[in-house]
């Protein structure tokens with residue numbers, strides 16, 4: 407069995423994953439406690455967090471599962487177009503989970519194929535919807551650690567994507583972590599979180615996180631109270647990672663991510679507000695898939711919000727154009743902005 411574990415880890419490394427570890431599914435139980443603590447700390451998020459309860463016991467959905475293979479992929483190697491910095495979270499820009507042209511996508515597919523076709527295992531992956539908690543699995547397998555901002559850190563900061571696979575074999579390959587923990591005196595991530603979502607070390611209220619607010623919050627009443635704090639972000643947020651000293655110099659940006667430069671030319675707050683809905687559904691939504699095609703009006707809400715926070719004269723034409731947008735929710739926000747009031751923006 408050790409031989410199988412080594413074969414999987416070596417194959418993953420040959421496919422350019424930085425690290426790979428393997429743990430028994432029982433090692434995921436600790437995630438259940440973490441979830442319970444989070445619910446106790448932020449009871450308002452209970453309903454949403456309960457959706458992840460099965461992550462602590464992958465056998466609920468995959469009764470045959472015995473181990474979790476967890477791999478880290480370094481994403482900080484990709485060049486981020488200048489105009490998208492501070493607008494869209496970097497991880498989303500270089501997300502290879504559904505992008506068939508991305509190396510990480512290919513790596514995921516080939517590793518799964520290797521385990522099924524060559525090692526004759528039953529293997530399952532869900533690179534985009536999740537079969538278990540990748541961060542918890544990665545920490546348990548020793549391929550990195552979780553810092554006070556709740557992000558996974560490997561040898562090169564937090565700029566990684568994680569991929570989990572369930573297999574029907576009892577295997578284990580656990581690394582000895584070498585990372586120093588956060589210093590007791592550092593509080594930079596908590597201090598700089600724009601919405602105070604990261605309320606204290608290791609404790610983040612999802613409903614207040616800019617990533618949640620811009621990707622998953624479609625209720626303008628819930629969005630409005632934190633809309634100023636969201637600043638210029640229209641999809642995701644990098645602040646608690648970018649301020650971290652352990653990330654200093656770790657986003658290398660010396661390689662091109664497929665299609666990113668071409669897309670970058672199409673994206674700015676004004677361009678998003680004036681964007682054709684077909685383009686939003688057919689081009690933007692497949693890449694930034696947390697916002698589904700039916701919900702793409704949210705892109706315009708977020709872009710208008712970034713304009714409101716940016717207070718720049720150059721946005722006027724886009725705001726006036728949005729007053730005749732085909733979606734009433736977008737029109738209401740734009741009209742409020744044009745009239746200098748915030749009332750309608752708070753309506754659902």
Ligand code: SF4
Pocket residue numbers: 598599600601602603604610614615616617643644645646647
């Ligand atoms: S991603 Fe942004 S909003 Fe969310 S916890 Fe980090 S700094 Fe706060």
Ligand code: SF4
Pocket residue numbers: 553554555588589592593594595596649650651652
């Ligand atoms: S900013 Fe400081 S406290 Fe936060 S994760 Fe980085 S080292 Fe830890």
